[in-house]
Amino acid sequence: MSSTKIDILENRATKLTLIGLFFTLLGVFSKWSADHNENLEIRPFDLLLIGLSAFRTGHMIAYERVAEPLRAPFTETVPDDTGAGETVVAEGTGIRFALGELLSCPICAGTWAAAALVYGLHLAPRPTRVFLTIMGATGIAELLNSAIEALTWLAESERKQSAP
Numbered sequence: 001m002s003s004t005k006i007d008i009l010e011n012r013a014t015k016l017t018l019i020g021l022f023f024t025l026l027g028v029f030s031k032w033s034a035d036h037n038e039n040l041e042i043r044p045f046d047l048l049l050i051g052l053s054a055f056r057t058g059h060m061i062a063y064e065r066v067a068e069p070l071r072a073p074f075t076e077t078v079p080d081d082t083g084a085g086e087t088v089v090a091e092g093t094g095i096r097f098a099l100g101e102l103l104s105c106p107i108c109a110g111t112w113a114a115a116a117l118v119y120g121l122h123l124a125p126r127p128t129r130v131f132l133t134i135m136g137a138t139g140i141a142e143l144l145n146s147a148i149e150a151l152t153w154l155a156e157s158e159r160k161q162s163a164p
Contacts, residue, residue, distance in 0.1 A: 007093060010093065011093075011094075011097060011098065014098040015098050018099075022112070022115065025115065026115065029119050029122075033122065040122065042118065042121070046132075048136075049132040050114055050117050050118060051114075052135065052136040052139035052140060053114075053131065053132045053136050053139060054110040054111070054113045054114035054117065055142075056136070056138050056139035056142060057109065057110060057113035057135055058105075058106040058107060058108070058109040058110025058113055059142065061103055061109040062088060062103065062104050062105060062106040063088065063106065070103065071103045071104065073096070074090060074091070074096055074099045074100035075089060075090055075100040075103055075104050076091045088103075090104055117132060
């Protein structure tokens with residue numbers, strides 16, 4: 001078997017292991033909740049806060065310099081192909097590469113963050129709500145900032161096109 005084929009199989013096995021870990025944690029939490037008669041109801045406002053917090057946390061982990069020490073063992077920051085800036089890419093092989101892919105994907109990191117937040121709401125509600133509030137507020141701020149940047153860019157583009 002070629003080394004490329006072995007790398008592909010190892011990559012798949014590692015990702016399946018991470019998926020298995022995710023669902024194992026879900027199963028353990030569900031069993032714990034059932035054993036302790038915990039109500040797993042998530043209120044609509046909680047769902048909104050979890051969504052905003054997962055969005056913000058995933059974005060922060062995947063892209064922001066403040067999380068670079070967390071990503072460093074698994075990723076490398078390289079110039080973007082478009083020249084627009086930098087991008088984070090996974091490096092290494094096996095578990096190191098799979099974790100690099102997880103940490104460089106805002107949706108992937110956000111999914112794990114959302115799971116942790118749901119578990120946190122039931123296991124440690126007070127500190128989790130504080131974290132949800134902080135990250136939810138910064139998630140809203142990030143969305144507003146992105147919208148303003150897009151509108152500003154669009155307005156500048158239209159001004160340039162309308163200039164004689």
